[in-house]
Amino acid sequence: MSDSFFCYRFIGGASRIAVGFICTFICYSVQSCDNNKATAVQRGVVIIRPFLPEKKVPAFGVMLRPSTVRVNKSTGNVFILDEGNHRILEFGSGGDFIKQIGGIGQRPEQFLDPCDFDLDNRGRIYVVDAGNQRISILDTNGRQISSFPIPSFPKASILIKNENEILVNQPTIDGALFVVYNSHGTRVGSIGKVDNFETPPFEGSNTMATWAFNQVRARINRKGFLVTFYVARPLLRLFDPKGVLVKEKEIHGLEIDTVFVLYKKNLERVKAEAQLKPQSVTFSQFFTDFDFVPQQDGEEAIVRVNTTANNTFYEFDNSLNLIKTYRVEDVTGAHLAPPFILRFTHISGSTLVASDYVAGRLFYVTLN
Numbered sequence: 001m002s003d004s005f006f007c008y009r010f011i012g013g014a015s016r017i018a019v020g021f022i023c024t025f026i027c028y029s030v031q032s033c034d035n036n037k038a039t040a041v042q043r044g045v046v047i048i049r050p051f052l053p054e055k056k057v058p059a060f061g062v063m064l065r066p067s068t069v070r071v072n073k074s075t076g077n078v079f080i081l082d083e084g085n086h087r088i089l090e091f092g093s094g095g096d097f098i099k100q101i102g103g104i105g106q107r108p109e110q111f112l113d114p115c116d117f118d119l120d121n122r123g124r125i126y127v128v129d130a131g132n133q134r135i136s137i138l139d140t141n142g143r144q145i146s147s148f149p150i151p152s153f154p155k156a157s158i159l160i161k162n163e164n165e166i167l168v169n170q171p172t173i174d175g176a177l178f179v180v181y182n183s184h185g186t187r188v189g190s191i192g193k194v195d196n197f198e199t200p201p202f203e204g205s206n207t208m209a210t211w212a213f214n215q216v217r218a219r220i221n222r223k224g225f226l227v228t229f230y231v232a233r234p235l236l237r238l239f240d241p242k243g244v245l246v247k248e249k250e251i252h253g254l255e256i257d258t259v260f261v262l263y264k265k266n267l268e269r270v271k272a273e274a275q276l277k278p279q280s281v282t283f284s285q286f287f288t289d290f291d292f293v294p295q296q297d298g299e300e301a302i303v304r305v306n307t308t309a310n311n312t313f314y315e316f317d318n319s320l321n322l323i324k325t326y327r328v329e330d331v332t333g334a335h336l337a338p339p340f341i342l343r344f345t346h347i348s349g350s351t352l353v354a355s356d357y358v359a360g361r362l363f364y365v366t367l368n
Helices: 206-215 254-276
Strands: 006-011 017-020 031-034 036-041 042-050 066-071 080-084 085-093 096-101 114-118 125-129 134-136 145-149 157-162 165-169 176-181 187-193 217-221 224-229 235-239 245-250 280-284 285-290 299-308 312-316 322-331 343-348 351-356 360-365
Touching: 006 176, 036 145, 036 157, 066 114, 066 351, 066 360, 080 114, 080 343, 085 114, 114 157, 125 157, 157 217, 165 217, 217 285, 224 285, 343 360
Parallel strands: 017 299, 042 322, 066 343, 285 343
Antiparallel strands: 006 280, 017 312, 031 036, 042 360, 066 080, 080 085, 085 096, 114 125, 125 134, 134 145, 157 165, 165 176, 176 187, 217 224, 224 235, 235 245, 285 299, 312 322, 343 351, 351 360
16 A cells, blocks of 8 residues: 655645545455444445546646535536646536636735635635635635735645634644634634644644644534544544534544554654654645535435545444445546545535546546
C-alpha cells in the first residue's frame, strides 16, 4: 500500500456514512465493534463513470488539481474548485459547462491559490483565497459581495452554517479547531480544540505538526450537528448545534486499521520533519472527504474516501458505527486506472460527483 503525500509551507512564519480508502489486497468479511457489540459489515461495489461529455478539448480548457465539489441544491448545478487554475467551474447536473468564476489575481473576483469553498442555502459562494489571505463572498453569478482578511495559512477548509456563522478550520489559531466568523469578518466564536502535537523539541512558533493532524472535513447533518472527520487521523468527532463535543470515535475496520499503522509511522515522520524544517511538513492525507447520503427510511448517512491505493468507501450509521464497505468494481469509460479521488459531493440517490486531483478528471460515483 502506498501513501499519498502533500507538502505545504507557512507563508510568513506564523444518512449513511460511507468511508473510503485505497487498498491493494482482497477485501474479507469483517466486523465492526462498538461498545463491545459486534456488527456484521456488509459489502458493496462502486461504479465510476465520466462526469463530463466526451470532447477532445473542453470549453474551459484543462483542469489542474480539481478538489472541492459542491452542488447548488436549488438548481442542481455542480461547482468544482480548480485549484491549479485559481478558479471555480460551474456545470449543469448533466456535465454541461456553464461558466468560470474567478481566475488568478489579487483583485475582487480573482483568486490566488484558493484551497476550499462552500455554498450557503442561497447559492452564494464562500472561497478560502489562501494566497490573498482572505475569504471572498460571491453571488451566484460570481460577482463579489464582500471579502474579509484571515491569518496567513497554508491550507484551511470552510463550512457555511449560515451567513453569520462561517466556520473555518484553522487549527493553530488560538487552539481552536474552527474559528467562527460572521459575514463581515468579525470573529464571533470558536468550536472545538486542537490536539497538541508540539512537544519538546517542537516549541515556540513551530505548529506544523499540530496543523497537519488537526485538519478536518466537516458537514452539518439534518439535526444541526457538526460531523468532523480528520484528514490525517482515523478519527471523527461530533459537536451539537451549540458547538459542544458530544462524541469522539476512532474509526476501525480491516483496511482502516492497516491505514492506522501508516498513521503512526506518519506521525513520527511529521515530527522528524518539523524538527529539521520548522516551516514545512509532509504528511499522508488518508481520509479526504465525506457527505451525507439519504437512506430509504429518510435518515442520513456519510460517504467518505481516503487516498492510499484503491478507492474503498465506508458507510456508517447515524450512531457512527461502520456498517458497509464499497470497493471499486468498474471504471466505465474511463480508460484509465481508478481515479485519485480527493473531494466529492452527493447529488442524488446513491450517486456522487467526485474530482480526480492528480489526473484532473471528474466522475460520477454510484454506490451499489
